[in-house]
Every structure is written in C-alpha cells, then in structure tokens.
Amino acid sequence: MKIALVGGTGDIGTGFAVRWGQKHEIIIGSRNVDKARESAAAVLQLLEGVGNVQGTDNASAVAGADVVVLCVPYEHLASVTTGLLDSYKSQLVISPVVPMIYNGKFFQYQPPAEGSAALQARMLLPKGVRVVSAFHTICAAALQDIKRVMKADIFICGDDAEAIKITVELAGEIKSLRPLNAGPLAVSSMVESLTPFLLNVARKNKIKDAGITVVSERKI
C-alpha cells in the first residue's frame, strides 16, 4: 500500500514511517522537498536500510497515495488540506489530529465549529475521499522506537467499513497496538479529547509515554 504522510517530517510522521516502512511504500510529504528527503534518509537509517521510504512535497505525496495520514498540527490542518485539494481523488485519509491547547494549567480540547478535527477534514476534502479518525492517543516517541512494544488501544472511528478495515489492519501491524472500533466519524470529538485528558493524567502522575487501554475485567 502507498501511504503518504502529510507533514511526515515531524514527530508522529516519523513514527508511522518507521513502523510501516518495511511493509508499505511510504511517501513522506513536506512543504520542503529537501527536508522530506532528509527525513526519508533518516528513517531508512533507523530501519538499517531495509524499507521503502521516499520524501517529496506534500502535493506529490498525496497524489500518488492510497492512504494519506494527516501529520500536521491542528492549527495548520485547514490551510494544508485546502492547499492540497487538487491532489485528492479517492484516497483514504486518516486523521490523528488533536485540536487542543495548553491554557497554562492543563491541556484542553478545543474543537472547531464542525465538532472535531476529523469532521473538519471531512468537510474540506472532496466527496470521494473517505476519512477515518485514529491514532490520537499514541506517543510519537514510542512509535519511533521500532523495538518498543506498545501495549495500547487505538480508537478508530469512521463511516466507511472498508476504510475502517484498512485502518484496523494498519494499526494491528504496529506491535502490540490493539485497534478498537469506536463508532462513526461523528464520535471523533470523544476520541480526540482523550489526548488532552491523557496528557493531564500523565503530567499529574509523572507517567512517561502514557497510553490508554480498555480492560474487560478488574479484580478488586
């Protein structure tokens, strides 16, 4: 599968490239082609030369991809997405984007008028593009460390069964993430808001690289 990482030179983009670069064709996108190529070379080094990772501009990355992951900070989501509209046709777009602020005391979810970052992306993108919301509660540093076993759940929401299935498979390829279907794209605000919640808990309790998992039973 060809996977484009828009803004893939950053923290989470690097993590996805590392985790998927040995099985898929990864196209790291950037505003700056040289930066994208340097990023691709760095990822290949982390993979000890075994992988298929290239770097290019965001528009070319999206145009050549089956799956696009939006790896930009929320504040640039709208400008980056509208700037790339001509490159989209029928790709599957995965949004791990979390609109949140730090108000000086704690992290706070701050969704746009559409209700969530994923719904905003859905509104901006062409009709044929399927949007799935996922990967909000993983830690980029842990993702970048290919040896690290990530014992966490990934909450996935979307309105297209095949798009969910592909996202579930991609999440399941990352050792040992457990993909969980969280419902339609309309619930993305609930999933996205778990990130500031998790960061607040991690800060208060000094938990490094925190994640979330759903338990089915608890012995007291």
Ligand SMILES: NC(=O)c1ccc[n+]([C@@H]2O[C@H](COP(=O)([O-])OP(=O)(O)OC[C@H]3O[C@@H](n4cnc5c(N)ncnc54)[C@H](OP(=O)(O)O)[C@@H]3O)[C@@H](O)[C@H]2O)c1
């Ligand atoms: N970091 C995490 O642990 C984590 C976990 C879960 C979800 N997320 C979500 O994943 C997304 C990316 O997070 P991140 O930490 O990887 O972000 P980041 O490293 O701060 O930035 C990612 C990339 O965004 C691009 N970018 C920066 N400013 C831009 C602008 N003005 N216009 C267009 N592109 C710009 C840059 O790529 P170029 O300079 O190459 O264009 C940059 O490398 C966020 O929405 C975040 O909420 C992050």
